[in-house]
Amino acid sequence: MNKSSLILKSALALALATPLLASAESQLTVGTGDANARLDFRIVVPRVLFLGVGTGAAGLTANSTIDTVTFDYSSNPSAIGTGAAAGAITGNVVPVRVVGNNGQITLTANTTGALTNGTADTIAWSQITATSSLAALPSPAIPLTGAGVASNVTLSSGTKITDRSANWTFSYANSAVVAPGTYGTTNGRVTYTAAMP
Numbered sequence: 001m002n003k004s005s006l007i008l009k010s011a012l013a014l015a016l017a018t019p020l021l022a023s024a025e026s027q028l029t030v031g032t033g034d035a036n037a038r039l040d041f042r043i044v045v046p047r048v049l050f051l052g053v054g055t056g057a058a059g060l061t062a063n064s065t066i067d068t069v070t071f072d073y074s075s076n077p078s079a080i081g082t083g084a085a086a087g088a089i090t091g092n093v094v095p096v097r098v099v100g101n102n103g104q105i106t107l108t109a110n111t112t113g114a115l116t117n118g119t120a121d122t123i124a125w126s127q128i129t130a131t132s133s134l135a136a137l138p139s140p141a142i143p144l145t146g147a148g149v150a151s152n153v154t155l156s157s158g159t160k161i162t163d164r165s166a167n168w169t170f171s172y173a174n175s176a177v178v179a180p181g182t183y184g185t186t187n188g189r190v191t192y193t194a195a196m197p
Contacts, residue, residue, distance in 0.1 A: 050099040051107075051194035057095040057165070066189075067091055071172040081177035092170040098137060098153050100162045103197040106150040109140045110191045117181025125190075127173045134166035142190055150195070162196075 029035040050060050054067030069091045073080050076087030098105055114122035130139035136154035143149075156163050 045101070047102050047196075048100065049102075049105070049194055049196045050097065051192060052095075052097045053168075053192050054091075054094050054096075057097040060099060067094065068184075069094065069170050071174075073174075079174070081174060083174050086172065086174070094168045094170065095165070096132075096137060096139075096168050097165045098162055098194055099164075100194070100196045101160055103160050104155065105153040105162050105194055105196045107138075107140045107153060108150045108193050108195070109142045109148045110193060111143055111145055111148075111187075111189070113145045113187055115183040116185070116187045117179065117183045118185050119179075119181065121179040121181060121183075123178055123183045127175065128170060129173070130168045130170045132166045132168050134164065137164040137166040139168040140192070147193075153194075 024039045025037045027035045055065040056063035071086035072088040114124050125142045138151045140151040
């Protein structure tokens with residue numbers, strides 16, 4: 001290969017690659033005066049809505065872990081139906097985080113009917129309540145069935161930005177004696193939904 005052919009191929013390769021390189025404006029000033037070059041910036045921010053309840057509240061990533069809140073009266077059966085707390089309670093303090101960037105966020109709770117023990121015995125969702133450690137992020141009431149009444153999450157900045165974290169503490173009223181069993185083995189899930197314009 002001769003030298004002129006190599007130079008021609010190198011020049012051609014450089015010419016083809018040049019549009020792929022980032023380029024900005026340039027100005028050559030000869031003599032007095034300043035030289036200016038302008039550069040435009042863009043930041044693209046998508047609409048974002050995040051709801052994390054339990055393990056999923058830790059970060060702004062998808063997490064498929066579904067936590068379980070358990071009220072176990074096995075060690076304190078004399079308390080059944082008295083309104084007293086369970087002998088063993090696990091997972092009833094649940095971290096929650098809501099993040100959004102497009103306006104007022106509402107939360108709703110949804111159920112498909114009462115908690116059951118695998119037979120015809122039931123415990124109504126009205127027996128389960130929650131309090132929030134932060135008034136700006138209230139826990140929506142759990143409905144007997146279907147979608148419940150929405151609660152507003154208070155904006156944290158301006159008219160569109162929300163970034164709120166709280167702990168929801170769940171309680172079981174234990175207001176009646178019920179048949180034995182593990183309630184929630186079927187039909188024991190609440191689905192929370194965050195909505196934003």
